[in-house]
Amino acid sequence: MTIGVRRRMGVEERRQQLIGVALELFSQRSPDDVSIDEIASAAGISRPLVYHYFPGKLSLYEAALKRASEDLAGRFAEPREGPLGARLLRVMRRFFDFVDEHGPGFSALMRGGPAVGSTATNALIDSVRQAAYVQILSHLRVEDPPARLELVVRSWISLAESTALIWLDGRRIPRGELEVQLVHDFAALAAVSAAQDEEMGTLLRGILKEEPADGPFADLVTRLISLAS
Amino acid sequence: MTIGVRRRMGVEERRQQLIGVALELFSQRSPDDVSIDEIASAAGISRPLVYHYFPGKLSLYEAALKRASEDLAGRFAEPREGPLGARLLRVMRRFFDFVDEHGPGFSALMRGGPAVGSTATNALIDSVRQAAYVQILSHLRVEDPPARLELVVRSWISLAESTALIWLDGRRIPRGELEVQLVHDFAALAAVSAAQDEEMGTLLRGILKEEPADGPFADLVTRLISLAS
Incomplete structure (x- = not known):
């Protein structure tokens, strides 16, 4: 199922979706308290797939912060x-x-x-x-x-x-x-x-x-x- | 000579001296640009001796900042x-x-x-x-x-x-x-x-x-x- 979703979204589209999901979570709670597992779950994808698009939480955090800025x-x-x-x-x-x-x-x-x-x-x-x-x-x-x-x-x-x-x-x-x-x-x-x-x-x-x-x-x-x- | 100085100063006295020397260097330049070597040299002791009193630059920086605060x-x-x-x-x-x-x-x-x-x-x-x-x-x-x-x-x-x-x-x-x-x-x-x-x-x-x-x-x-x- 994860692979199905992955096939429907392009790389940039998926990145943008993840940034949006992460920004929402980082906005609601202190970013220190948000885990990659939560972001994966909120985006409906697996944890390894998150790492496929972003090497770590910091890079996803920085991308979310860039959008917010x-x-x-x-x-x-x-x-x-x-x-x-x-x-x-x-x-x-x-x-x-x-x-x-x-x-x-x-x-x-x-x-x-x-x-x-x-x-x-x-x-x-x-x-x-x-x-x-x-x-x-x-x-x-x-x-x-x-x-x-x-x-x-x-x-x-x-x-x-x-x-x-x-x-x-x-x-x-x-x-x-x-x-x-x-x-x-x-x-x-x-x-x-x-x-x-x-x-x-x-x-x-x-x-x-x-x-x-x-x-x-x-x-x-x-x-x-x-x-x- | 280093050992001679070390013998003359007690542990707490030496710690306080190092904090003072570090604070002066951290005040004059961005702390990122100050090395442990420089602090050792300004204090007239060896680099390993600095590490004997402070496990790393961050702990010395925090001690200097505490004094400044x-x-x-x-x-x-x-x-x-x-x-x-x-x-x-x-x-x-x-x-x-x-x-x-x-x-x-x-x-x-x-x-x-x-x-x-x-x-x-x-x-x-x-x-x-x-x-x-x-x-x-x-x-x-x-x-x-x-x-x-x-x-x-x-x-x-x-x-x-x-x-x-x-x-x-x-x-x-x-x-x-x-x-x-x-x-x-x-x-x-x-x-x-x-x-x-x-x-x-x-x-x-x-x-x-x-x-x-x-x-x-x-x-x-x-x-x-x-x-x-």
Whole structure:
């Protein structure tokens, strides 16, 4: 029966099926806890046949992670239309969708661990961070970012990761609240930098000028002023 | 001569010396690039003698990392006196001192890598994060933090890590500016959360009430209001 299935699927088709099955299992539980036997069983094939397509669990894990990385990077794509705050909020919604779908696997990967700290997995994580960074700069219409803007954008990306990880650990705060919060956090970190540096101040004023009075950035400024008074 | 030195030092003394020598080398270059031969040579002993005290490079690396972790956690200790903003700024100075002293090793560790992603090293990193978290809560005089405060504190700790890592990559921004910026970032992230949640609002107002008019928190609010107007 195994051979029958094998004959019906081509090599690449079978590889893609195995990656999909593995990604689903790696998403639901820590990858350390998923065995090749389970993957074989979920794919309806024998254990030796899995090894025929992937030399070991790590290579299957890396292939699954590559697919997940491409999926996540794809969710950052957002048309360059309308207010920036609203665009960022839509991306945050899709980011939390992804985190929600891959919860335990995302946690295990980002917290590091014996099976997942390889050079290849770190390179994939960095490639997703870089994709996020490039997207944000293109929305800000900045080609050659000053060091302080690069710091704000990259450190905010790491803040989004840690916020998602903390959310996954118990889900004690509604994710919709955190999606808005991260948009506000971006504005807040940019504002802190702009408060100290003139170049950042000019840049931020240019961005805020185009934001609508009912957008998330304007909302934050109003709330902060009321909090401070 | 090697035996002569060996006779003069006790086992624990020799272990501590090797840890110190290794930590210095692991701090100056990525731990992957440091060999046992180099450690032996810097300690003035033979390679087999190093293996007599530590079974391999990983165990020596873990011992060096343990010492560095305790050193860093010790720098978080700050007397509960005077305004909070000034206390946090002093801790940030000591944090950047540490990052400065251990630059390449700190980067390699926090960015992950084949030799450094072990369960033991991850546990040490987590223990330092936890020490920072406990210190901050104790300064805020909060024993049982609501989920939103825990999120603000823990995500700010990860922001401090990523800010330090980005600073190390080229040192294009003066560290003194980033020390102040991280204090402001803490206030800003707390303010964003407080702007959405009443419990956080009450907590933050209580903290800000005790801050002096010339402290870093008051400074930030003044700058933000001028930026928004």
